[in-house]
Amino acid sequence: MMKAEPKRMLTKTTERLGWRARIGVITPAVGMAVTADFHKIAPEGVALILAGVAQPITQDSVEQLTQVGEGVVEAARRMVMPKADVILWNTSSGSFIKGHGYDLELIDRIEQATGIPTTTASTAMIEAFKKLGLKKVCLATPYVDEINEREKTFIEAHGFEVLKFKGLQLLDVGELIDVPPSRMYRLAKEVDVPEADAIFISNAGWSALDILQMLEVELGKPVLSTNQVSLWGAFRLAGIQEPVQGYGTLLHDP
16 A cells, blocks of 8 residues: 655745845944844844954953954954945944944945945934933943943934933843843843933844833833934834834834
């Protein structure tokens, strides 16, 4: 007796990877957090291309953060062959460290070298504040206060007021990326004041997406994070504006 021929599995039509958009993300250190966050919120057909700078930072110090921007153009050029549609320089501190306008200078350098539309985490942060109509914010960060003061100055140079900030005073990047969400959660609640329109959890090395929604419910105001705003900004730049539920007000109505 002949055996029945096994049924063939039906497969979807093969498409190019990132058939809607390819998001090129450059990180100054370890890129695990943005990779995890990308796959939580990226719509179908949107792909991630990840690259690091040749000399990644090991400490969130003014000296290293000031120098790391010198390697971003070389890393951006590696996005040309895989045909990135947009490029994101995904670091808050590494894109505000030299003050107002430094993020736009980096964008111009990358675009001149690659011809690819570009944004940075700090640029997207300011765009997100404007999108939500914020005026007064509080900052929760892992940084030492020298970096916190520079972030405060950068934000206030764009017309917003920073009512309060608190950092964990961490320099070592290896220590920073292991900070648990529970500690971020408590820190965000510690910096909140009633007059603040929103809380911003700063640093791309943290994956804060999973705590944003619960913090918004408990605090009654938008809570944003670096990877949330930077990926939102990159998606918008690529023309991807689908709503994403469960990760904060900003992504509900992109």
